[in-house]
Amino acid sequence: MRQRVGIVGFRGYSGAELVRILARHAGVEPVLLEHRHDSEERPAPRGRPGPSRLPCSAETVRAEGLRAVFLATPAEVSMELAPSMIEAGAVAIDLSGAFRLQTIQNHKRWYKEDHTQPGWLAEAVYGLPEFYRRRVPGAKLIANPGCYPTAANLAIRPLTESGIADRKAGIVCDAKSGVSGAGRKPTLKTSFCEVAGNFSCYSILDHRHVPEVLLHSGLDEAEFSFTAHLIPAGRGILETIYFRTDKVASAEELLAVYEKAYAGEPFVRLYDPGRVPDLHSVAHTNFCDIGVRFHPASGRGVVVSVIDNLVKGAAGQAIQNMNLALGFPETEALL
C-alpha cells in the first residue's frame, strides 16, 4: 500500500515539480494541502482529476496518516507550519531557508529577522544526502538545501576537504540561475520584458545562500566570494568556481579528487578533463554534473557545476530526502 505524503505550496514552481515527480513514485501517494491561495492555478483539462486536496492542518496530517509533509512555502510560513506538522506525526521536509542556518545568530544575520522556532532550527538535519546521508533517517525536520549551495558545496567541498585549494588565495563562485529560482509570485524583476534579452547580477557578496556554503565547505567568509546572476531561462543553475592550488599537477589529478569523493554517488556525474556540462545536461533531472579545467603552469583551476534548480536544487532533492527518511530506495522516482 502506498504511503501518503502532503505537499504545501503545490501551486508554486517547486511544489508543482514535487507533484510531477511524485506521480512516478511507486511507493507514495501525494495529497495537496491547501494553505494560501496567493498563486493562481493554470487552466486544467476537464475529467482528469489529479491528487486529492485537503486543508493544510495538523488534523489532516493525523486523519490521513501523512508520513511526510513537504513545505514548498516561504520561510515565514515554514516556520509557522513545521512544528505542527511534526507534532501530528509527519516528517517535515522544508524547501525554504527557515531551518538551514543552525543558529539563531546566523539566521538573523542573513535573513534579517528573528527565528521564531530556535529549538527546531537547532534540531533540523541539513538534507544534502551526498554529505549527510546517514543523518536523514530518523530526522523529524529536514532542511532541504538551497539551490545555489547544493551546486556550490558539491563542487567546493572536495577541494577544501582534500586540502588542495589554496584558501588564502580565496575561492570565487560565480553563480547563474534561471528565473524559476525566484518563485512564482509576480515581480518586476522576474517579469518577461525585464528578463528576456537581459542578464543581470544581484546580491553581490551578500547573498543569503552564502552561509550555507560556508557551513558545509568549511570556508571562512573572507575566503569565499559569491555573486548571483539571473539567466534569461526558466530553470537551471550553472556555477563557475575559480581556485588556485599547488597540490595537483593536472586536470586528471584534479578530477581524481572528485572521483574519490563521489564514487558510487547516484546523482553526481563527472566529465572528462576539459569537457564541461551545461544546463541542458541536467534539465529535469536530479543530477549534479561537474567538469573541471586546470592550467598546470600557474595552478589555476576552474570547476563547473550544474543542477536543475527545481530538481536537485529543490523538489528532487527533497524527494531524495523523503526516500531516505521513509525507507524507500534513494533513487526512486528520480532516475
Next chain:
Amino acid sequence: MRQRVGIVGFRGYSGAELVRILARHAGVEPVLLEHRHDSEERPAPRGRPGPSRLPCSAETVRAEGLRAVFLATPAEVSMELAPSMIEAGAVAIDLSGAFRLQTIQNHKRWYKEDHTQPGWLAEAVYGLPEFYRRRVPGAKLIANPGCYPTAANLAIRPLTESGIADRKAGIVCDAKSGVSGAGRKPTLKTSFCEVAGNFSCYSILDHRHVPEVLLHSGLDEAEFSFTAHLIPAGRGILETIYFRTDKVASAEELLAVYEKAYAGEPFVRLYDPGRVPDLHSVAHTNFCDIGVRFHPASGRGVVVSVIDNLVKGAAGQAIQNMNLALGFPETEALL
C-alpha cells in the same frame, strides 16, 4: 527654439520609448511629468541627467508652456488627465484606449465601464495618419490607435475599401504580440517563467481592440474574427489575415491594391509577392510592413502585417501625430 512637450507615464514601456525617440527630435524638448509611482525605475548611471522632471499638473503645463502632453497611462488615468491638460493649453495625445471608440455605448460595451468624459470622447481624433492625416492638425485630443488595430487596419482597409474582399466569407485576423504590449506592471501572465517556452492565446473573439478594427475597416462584427496570442518575445506584432476574393487573379494584382493605397506613405512598406516581413523587419522602427500571398485557383489570400508594438503601435505613432499636430515634418525623429 525647441518646443516643450510633456510625458506622463514615462516609466512604462511606451513612455520610455517616447523618451528614447524624442531624444533624437530636432524640434522638441521632453519634460517628464511625475504622476503615479507604481513603476519602479531602473538603476541609472550617475552624472548623466536626463530630461527635467516636474509634477504632472495643469499648472506645470501652463508654467512650462507645454505644447503637447503624451498620456502613456491607463485608460482611467487618461480620462482624468486629458481635459485639464487640454484646458491648460496642450494638445493631449492619449496612448490608452480611453478616447478611441467614438460613442459611450461602444466604450461601455468593450471596456465594461461608463465613460466619464463623453464630450471629449466624441471630439477626439483617431490618430491613424495613413487614414486621417488631415484631421490631426488642429485637434485638441488625439486618440492614438491601439497596437493590434494599427497593424490590422493598415492591412485590412485596402481589402474592404477596394471592395475585393468577400465579406460574407469573413475575414480572419490571427494576431500575435510580444509581451510589452501588456505593460510594465508585473502580473503572473507576463512573468518570465509563464511566458518563456510558451505560446498562448487570449481574448478569443472578444478582444477590446476589435471595435477599433470594425470602425475603421468598415467590417461588421459577424464578418471579422480576431484572436490575440502572446509571443515569448519582448516587442513586435505580427498579424496573419485570411480572406477570400474572386476579384483579383494573382498576388501581383492583390499587391497592386496595396501599392495604390499606400503610394508615398513614409511608414508603410510592401514586399514582393510571396515574400513576407517578420518582427525583426520592423523592430525599433515606425514602419508597418505588409506582404501577401495568394492562391489563384481558389481565391484564397493571406496578408501578413507587422509593426513594432511600442513604436508604430504606440510611441512612434504618437510622435508621428505630434509632428502633424505641432507642424513638424511627419517623419522627424522617426526614420
Next chain:
Amino acid sequence: MRQRVGIVGFRGYSGAELVRILARHAGVEPVLLEHRHDSEERPAPRGRPGPSRLPCSAETVRAEGLRAVFLATPAEVSMELAPSMIEAGAVAIDLSGAFRLQTIQNHKRWYKEDHTQPGWLAEAVYGLPEFYRRRVPGAKLIANPGCYPTAANLAIRPLTESGIADRKAGIVCDAKSGVSGAGRKPTLKTSFCEVAGNFSCYSILDHRHVPEVLLHSGLDEAEFSFTAHLIPAGRGILETIYFRTDKVASAEELLAVYEKAYAGEPFVRLYDPGRVPDLHSVAHTNFCDIGVRFHPASGRGVVVSVIDNLVKGAAGQAIQNMNLALGFPETEALL
C-alpha cells in the same frame, strides 16, 4: 524479457526524445543504430553508459532480433532504409514524411520529388491511433503523422465528420511551432539570433503538411487555408482554427461534438468552454489538448489545439504506435 527495438537518427531531436521516453518503458530495450554522423553529440558524463550502439543494417536487425525500428531520419533516408528493416523482420516506424501521402502523385506534388518505394508508400499505415487504432497491429510500415497534421486533424475532423462546419466558408488553420520542429541541422533560419525576439511565418498556403490534413479531415484544398509560423521557443505547437457553423448554438454544444469524438481517448483532453490550453499545458507529454470558443450570434467558432511537437507530434506518437504494434498497453511509458 524486454523486447529490443532500434532507433536510427538518435542524435536528432526526435531521436533523442525516443531514447528518453523509452528509458521508462517497462517492456522494451532500445538499441541505437549508427547510420549517419551529421549531428554532433553533446558532451556526456563518464562512467554512465547508455543504450548499446550498433551499426544500422539489416544484419543488426536480424542478429539482435529487433522487433521494431524507429526511423527518425530525413525522408530520403527513410525511403532507403525502411524496406530492408522490414525485410529483416522489424516493424518500421517512420517519423519522416516519406510514407504519409498514400500515392506517388500526391507525394511528388508536395515533396517535389519522385517516390522511390511506391509499393511501400501504398501499404504504409498512417499511425494516428485516435483515428486508425485498429490498423496499426499487423502493419509492417507505420507512417507516423506530421506534427502540424496531428494537432490539426484531431481538432478539425470532429468538425467535418459531424457535418457541423460550413465547408464553403472555409476553415482556417493558423499554426505555430517551436523551433525543434525544423530539426537539429544548423541553418540560418533556426539560428538563435534570427529566432530570438522574432516571430515569422512561412510556407503560407503551401506547406507540405497540408495534404495530410486534407486526407484525414476530408476537406478539399480550396476549403482549407493553412499557414505555419515559427515561435521563439524550443518545443510545442499551437494551432488556432477558425470556422463557421449554423448547426450549433453554443460553446457547450460545440464541445459536446469533441466529447463524443474522444470519449475514452487517453491522450486527448478537453477544456471547459472559453478556457484554452497553451504550450505549457502539454510540454513533455503525449497529450493533445483542445479548447473551444464560440460566438452564437454569428456562428463563428474558434478551436485551439496544442501538442508537444516532439512527443505527440513525433516520438511519443511513434511509441504509442509501437505499443499498439507490439502488443503493449497503448499508454506504456507515455503517462
Next chain:
Amino acid sequence: MRQRVGIVGFRGYSGAELVRILARHAGVEPVLLEHRHDSEERPAPRGRPGPSRLPCSAETVRAEGLRAVFLATPAEVSMELAPSMIEAGAVAIDLSGAFRLQTIQNHKRWYKEDHTQPGWLAEAVYGLPEFYRRRVPGAKLIANPGCYPTAANLAIRPLTESGIADRKAGIVCDAKSGVSGAGRKPTLKTSFCEVAGNFSCYSILDHRHVPEVLLHSGLDEAEFSFTAHLIPAGRGILETIYFRTDKVASAEELLAVYEKAYAGEPFVRLYDPGRVPDLHSVAHTNFCDIGVRFHPASGRGVVVSVIDNLVKGAAGQAIQNMNLALGFPETEALL
C-alpha cells in the same frame, strides 16, 4: 559634402550594425562592398533602396574615393584585404582579431596560425579610444578591440594602473556574452534549440581574447583567469570581475579610482556604490557601464562591466575610431 566609407561584411551582425549606425551619421555616406556571399540576406521591402553596393576591390576604393573601409570579416579575410584597402588610400578599420596581438608569436600562439602580414600587424593601432585616443588619428590600420577585452580592460586597467589590485591573489573575469558575438554563420552551438533554455561556458582559461586583456591591463597570464559563457540572449556582454585589495577601505574609494580614470569620457558611465548595470542598461548604445561592490572587512571587490557587444564591442567602437581618424566629433552618430 559627405565623405564616403566602405563596409565589407555588411550582411553579418557587426556589418549590419555599422550600416544602421552610419545611417544617422551627419558626415559620411556608407557604401556596401560585396565580397563573399556566405550570408543570406533578409527579405527587404521594395522601393526602398539602401546604400549603394559595389564590388570590394582596391579599384572601388580609389574610384569612389573611400576614406575608410570597415572590415567586418573573418580574420583571414581581413589579413587579405587590409593591405590593398590601405594602399588604395583608405584607413582600414578591422573588426576581426587579425591585427590585435602586436607580434607574430603572440598571434600564432592564440590564433593557431601564422600571420601573413607581419608588417601591418606591427603597425596597427589598437583602437580603444579611452586608452589610446591620440594614436588613432593618422593611423592607416586600426585594430578594433575584441568585445570581451573592451569590457574587461575598461574595468580592469584602473585597478592595475592605480596599483590597488593585489595581483598575486589574481583577478578573475567571469564573462558572459549574447549569441551574436559568435557571428551569423549557422552552427550547432548557436542554433536556437541548443541555446534557448540553456547556459554554457566555453574556452575556459584559454579564450583567444585573453592576450588582449593581458596586453592592455598589464597583467601576467598567471594572474588572470578568464572564462566565457553563452547567454541565451541576442546581444550584450556582462563581465563580473573579482579582485582583492588592501589599498581601499570602501566602495566609495574604489569608485573614486574609476571616476578619476574616466572623467570626461563620453562612453564610460559609472553607478553609485552597490548599484550595477545590466545588459538592458547599454543595449543598442556605445556605452560601457561599470558598477562596483566592496567588502571592506576582507578587502574583496567585485566590478561589473557591461557593453553591447555589437556596438561598443564592435560596430560602435569602430565608428568611434572612424570619427577620430577622419576628424569628426568622437560621439557623432553614437549618442
